[in-house]
Amino acid sequence: GVSVSFSGPTRIMTISNQKGGVGKTTTTVNIAAAIASLGGRVLVIDLDPQGNASTALGVPHNAELPSIYDVLIDDTPLADVVRTSPESENLLCAPSNIHLAGAEIELVTQVAREQRLKTAVGEYLDGLDEQLHFILIDCPPSLGLLTINAFTAATEVFLPIQCEYYALEGLSQLLGNVKMIQKHLNPQLQLTTILLTMFDARTRLSQQVADEVRSHFTTEVLETFIPRSVRVSEAPSFGQTVISYDGNSAGAIAYREAALEIVRRGTADAEEGQH
Numbered sequence: 340g341v342s343v344s345f346s347g348p349t350r351i352m353t354i355s356n357q358k359g360g361v362g363k364t365t366t367t368v369n370i371a372a373a374i375a376s377l378g379g380r381v382l383v384i385d386l387d388p389q390g391n392a393s394t395a396l397g398v399p400h401n402a403e404l405p406s407i408y409d410v411l412i413d414d415t416p417l418a419d420v421v422r423t424s425p426e427s428e429n430l431l432c433a434p435s436n437i438h439l440a441g442a443e444i445e446l447v448t449q450v451a452r453e454q455r456l457k458t459a460v461g462e463y464l465d466g467l468d469e470q471l472h473f474i475l476i477d478c479p480p481s482l483g484l485l486t487i488n489a490f491t492a493a494t495e496v497f498l499p500i501q502c503e504y505y506a507l508e509g510l511s512q513l514l515g516n517v518k519m520i521q522k523h524l525n526p527q528l529q530l531t532t533i534l535l536t537m538f539d540a541r542t543r544l545s546q547q548v549a550d551e552v553r554s555h556f557t558t559e560v561l562e563t564f565i566p567r568s569v570r571v572s573e574a575p576s577f578g579q580t581v582i583s584y585d586g587n588s589a590g591a592i593a594y595r596e597a598a599l600e601i602v603r604r605g606t607a608d609a610e611e612g613q614h
């Protein structure tokens with residue numbers, strides 16, 4: 340197998356893009372599962388009221404179950420809502436549920452409304468016996484208080500870009516939001532990782548989008564891109580990521596490659612930072 344070492348502090352990435360349907364949730368769960376398959380320990384925080392990430396990780400999220408809503412609104416410890424995915428002992432999930440749809444409004448009147456996830460994550464990490472290597476936060480498309488909580492809790496922004504028309508539309512808005520968060524709430528936040536998804540090798544358009552993104556973001560874009568693949572899109576309906584659903588498919592191989600790049604880049608950065 341591949342040799343990869345996990346070290347350093349927990350990397351907290353928010354998977355963000357203001358557009359819906361670009362592959363945020365698909366990328367969150369598959370990168371998480373791929374990191375777990377490489378031996379890293381990963382927590383996915385599902386911050387989208389639709390709960391698609393929870394579903395794909397095989398973690399129940401009915402309205403009666405504890406969820407990230409209770410953490411944000413009722414101060415329930417994050418540890419009380421974290422579940423292990425049936426896919427791997429290394430793959431954890433704090434599920435969302437339908438109550439989270441109301442949280443955008445309920446948060447408005449809460450004390451430290453932008454920091455609630457950050458505080459909960461900090462307390463959770465302090466209480467762990469076992470090292471957690473990654474936290475991946477799956478965001479809803481809008482820039483509401485849920486997304487702001489994710490930006491405030493994270494150290495890294497991970498941007499999936501769909502290789503389609505208008506892929507770059509809304510990007511300047513996202514970059515502007517990252518700047519605003521850096522200035523007012525979280526100076527540590529950096530856009531570190533861009534992944535090209537739903538790449539279609541048969542079209543010139545996919546290649547054009549890829550070239551354009553790479554010309555703007557020379558260091559952030561991963562070399563690996565994720566192909567458009569039916570196996571990727573059908574895995575969630577079996578309550579699985581593509582890593583477990585069809586580990587030899589092109590989509591699973593690409594997600595494992597991308598995960599490897601993410602892990603290795605982090606290790607290199609951490610070593611550089613020590614000198």
Ligand code: ADP
Binds near residue numbers: 360391537565567568
């Ligand atoms: P978002 O979370 O940004 O709204 P999703 O991850 O839910 O986006 O993806 C949107 C749709 O695209 C879903 O139906 C998903 O199954 C599909 N999809 C995502 N990535 C791929 C891919 N690589 N190949 C085929 N379909 C994909």
Ligand code: MG
Binds near residue numbers: 363391478479
């Ligand atoms: Mg989503």
